[in-house]
Amino acid sequence: MPSLFDLTGKIAIITGASRGIGEAIAQRMAEAGAKIVIASRKQESLDAVAADLRANGADVLPIAAHNGDKAALIALVEQAVAHYGGIDIVVNNAATNPHFGPVLEAQDSMWLKTLEVNLLGAFWLAQAVVPHLKQRGGGKIINVTSVNGLRPGTMQGIYSASKAALINLTQTLAMELGGDNIQVNAIAPGLIKTKFAEALWSNESILDTVTARTPAKRIGEPDDIAGIAVFLASAASNYATGQTFVVDGGITVPLL
Numbered sequence: 001m002p003s004l005f006d007l008t009g010k011i012a013i014i015t016g017a018s019r020g021i022g023e024a025i026a027q028r029m030a031e032a033g034a035k036i037v038i039a040s041r042k043q044e045s046l047d048a049v050a051a052d053l054r055a056n057g058a059d060v061l062p063i064a065a066h067n068g069d070k071a072a073l074i075a076l077v078e079q080a081v082a083h084y085g086g087i088d089i090v091v092n093n094a095a096t097n098p099h100f101g102p103v104l105e106a107q108d109s110m111w112l113k114t115l116e117v118n119l120l121g122a123f124w125l126a127q128a129v130v131p132h133l134k135q136r137g138g139g140k141i142i143n144v145t146s147v148n149g150l151r152p153g154t155m156q157g158i159y160s161a162s163k164a165a166l167i168n169l170t171q172t173l174a175m176e177l178g179g180d181n182i183q184v185n186a187i188a189p190g191l192i193k194t195k196f197a198e199a200l201w202s203n204e205s206i207l208d209t210v211t212a213r214t215p216a217k218r219i220g221e222p223d224d225i226a227g228i229a230v231f232l233a234s235a236a237s238n239y240a241t242g243q244t245f246v247v248d249g250g251i252t253v254p255l256l
Contacts, residue, residue, distance in 0.1 A: 003235070004234060004235050004236040005032060005230060005231065005234045005235075005236050006032060006033055006234065006235075007029055007032040007033045007034035007089075007230070007233060007234060008032075008033030008034075009033070010033070010034045010035070010088040010089055010233070011034065011035050011037070011080065011084045011085075011086055011087050011088050011089070012026075012029050012034045012035070012036055012037065012087075012088065012089035012090070012091065012233060013037040013039065013076065013077070013080055013087060013089070013090050013091065013125070013129065014026050014029070014036065014037070014038055014039065014091040014093060015039045015040065015065070015067055015091065015092055015093050015094035015121070015125065016039075016040055016067070016093040016094030016095060016144075017036075017038035017039060017040055017046070017049065017091075017093065018038070018040035018041075018042065018045035018046050018048075018049055019040075019045065019049070019194070019195055019196075020192070020194035020195060020196055020222050021093055021144060021189065021192060021194060021222045021225045021226070022038070022040070022091070022093040022094070023038075023049055023222065024221075024222035024223050024225065024226040025091055025093065025225065025226045025229040025230075026038050026049070026053060026058075026060070027053060027056070027058075027226065028223070028226035028227065028229065028230050029089070029226075029229070029230055029233060030053055030056070030057075030058035030059070030060065031056075031058075032230050032233075032234070034088075034089065034233070035059040035060070035061075035084055036053065036058060036059065036060045036061070037060075037061045037062075037063060037076070037079075037080040037083075037084070037087075038050060038053075038060060038061070038062050038063070039062075039063050039064070039065045039067075039076055039094070040064065040065075040094065041064060041065075041066050041067075042064060043062065043064040046062035046063070046064060047062055049062065050062040061079075061080065061083050061084070063076050063079055063080070067094035067095075067096075067117045067121035067125075068096075068113065068116040068117040068120070068121055070120075070124045073121065073124045073125045073128055074124070074128045076125070076128075077125070077128040077129050077132065081132055086132055086135065086136050087129050087132045087133060087136070087139065088133070088136055088139045088140065089139060089140045089141075089142070089233045090125060090126065090129050090133075090139070090140070090141045090142065091142045091144065091229060091233075092121070092122035092125055092126070092141070092142065092143045092144060092166075093144040094117065094121060095117060095118050095144070095159075095196065096113060096114055096117040096118065097114065097156065097158075097159040097196070098110045098113055098114060098158075099114070099156075099157075099158050099159070100155050100156065100199065101155050102155065102157075103157030103158060106157070106158055110158055111158055114158045114159060114162050115158075115162055115165075118159070118162035118163065118166060119162050119165050119166055119169065122143055122166055122169065123169060126141055126173060126184075129141075130177065130180075130182065133180070133182050134180050134182070137181060138180065138181030138182055138183075139181075139182050139183075140182070140183050140184075140185075140232060140233050140237075141170075141173060141177075141182065141183070141184040141185075142184075142185055142186070142187065142229055142232045142233065143166050143167075143169070143170045143184070143185070143186040143187070144186070144187050144189070144225070145163045145164075145166045145167050145170070145186045145187065145188045145244065146159070146160070146163040146188055146189060147188050147189065147190050147246060147248050147251065147252055148160040148163050148164075149162075149163030149164040149165075149166060149167045149186075149188060149244075150164075150167075150188060150244070150246070150252060151252070163188075166186065167186055167188070167244050170184055170185065170186040170242065170244065171242045174241040174242030174243075175242065178241055178242075183232075183237060183238065183240060183241040184241055184242065185232050185237070185240060185241060185242070185243050185244070185245065186243070186244040186245070187225060187228055187229060187232070187244075187245050187247060188244050188245065188246045188247065188248070189220060189224075189225050189247050189248065190210075190214070190219070190220055190246075190247065190248025190249055190251050190252070191210050191219045191220065191248075191251075192219065192220040192221065192222060192224065192225065193219055193220065193221055193222070194222060201219055207219065210251065213251055214248070214249040214250060214251040215249060215250030215251070215253060216249030216250055217249075218249065219249070220247065220248070220249060224247060225247055228245050228247055232245070
């Protein structure tokens with residue numbers, strides 16, 4: 001592993017890590033040498049991922065924690081510190097999207113659930129972990145947002161608004177924590193072939209439309225996001241903060 005990207009000795013918490021993008025990030029950070037704390041709602045799913053990671057030599061701790069539960073996220077941090085002695089990297093990847101349709105038809109409960117998980121969860125975890133990052137002399141916070149945070153996705157108004165707010169939170173935290181040697185950045189994936197986004201890519205009409213508009217002529221895979229996450233977790237990104245790194249196959253490139 002080139003030294004700029006080496007994560008040996010680093011401790012990383014990754015939420016939403018029982019599948020998809022979170023699982024891929026956990027795998028690649030482990031390969032780069034990090035010890036991994038994986039979190040999601042269901043312990044059984046986490047245990048299965050942990051078994052796969054350990055089979056490949058990873059040092060991993062699976063902890064069930066709902067991203068919309070502040071107390072659970074505080075406990076997640078406390079357990080991670082008790083087990084590994086500190087934290088260096090946090091990846092806020094967990095997300096939800098309970099409403100697909102015109103935004104004016106959304107119920108208040110859908111707004112509240114989406115904002116609680118996608119925005120407040122990221123804030124709560126950052127709030128809990130920053131004192132530990134400061135104790136280590138710095139660290140990395142990586143927020144997984146979406147291209148829908150840059151421009152709204154069709155029938156995904158609440159999700160898009162939550163991801164736009166997460167980009168702004170990323171910038172705010174970067175301003176406030178830069179002096180503590182804590183870099184805060186966001187990754188904005190395009191359409192990725194995950195269970196979370198299956199309603200989109202399994203629809204042939206939507207898939208064909210997205211593929212036709214994407215210069216790469218395909219949708220993404222979870223591993224397409226894992227590489228940029230390793231970069232943002234490593235010393236290679238020490239002078240990058242407050243930025244949103246778009247990984248979308250080029251679909252947001254302006255067309256003439």
